[in-house]
Amino acid sequence: MVEYSDLKALFINTTLKSTAQGESHTERLMRNSMAIMQTNGVQVDYLRAADHHIAFGVQPDMREHGADRDDWPEIFWPKVRDADILVVGTPLWLGEESSLCRVIIERLYAHSGQRNDRGQYIYYGKTGGCVITGNEDGVKHASMTCLYAMQHVGYTIPPQADCGWIGEVGPGKSYGDDGAGYDNDFTKRNTTFMTWNLMHMARMLKDAGGIPRHGNDVNAWNDGARFDHPKIGQAE
16 A cells, blocks of 8 residues: 555645635535545645735735735745645636736746755656636636646646636636536546545655656756767757
8 A cells, every 4th residue: 555644735726705705616626526535545735815815916925025025935944845745726717727826826937046965956746736717718728838837837737737627618617516516527536536636646756755856957058968968069
């Protein structure tokens, strides 16, 4: 039996509603993934971005760059930094991820130049996925945006690392309204496969000590190592 109890997962919900404003459809779907992880011993943390004052910008602490308040540093240290798995959830608005989702992506990017203790970029060895909900088209489009951004800053994306649900196009029921979407086999399957693939990948990375650093060691590159990159003008 594979052990997952030493893994940590963080789910960030980027709904535009704070908790005080009511229930989140995106959270309903995210909680299915969270439940699978918790059943298998993963230490799961959840936060709703709208409950925090997260300044926009691409610096680790925007208070040092003119913002009056910025809760992101306390979210990053240690929640994001210590999570083996990061899942970003977003509703769809006009076919795109939420504006808060973009803020989270930009704040993740703010740390992308930092290093881990192996000389690699800080998100190396971590795995990521996304959850999308709405009642209009855009699940795959928003997933592409989120997953591309996560891999670009260093997260490892396993197979089928996204899930989502959309109702009929136009005004209508969102996920969980009167049970809408709960019996959708496609959504249930994708949610389950995504969750297990995230756990499998995180387990593999942790057991392997992360991504091998040969060929991606920033310090070594800065010291002159080129890891077999051909010299300018050298024939291939």
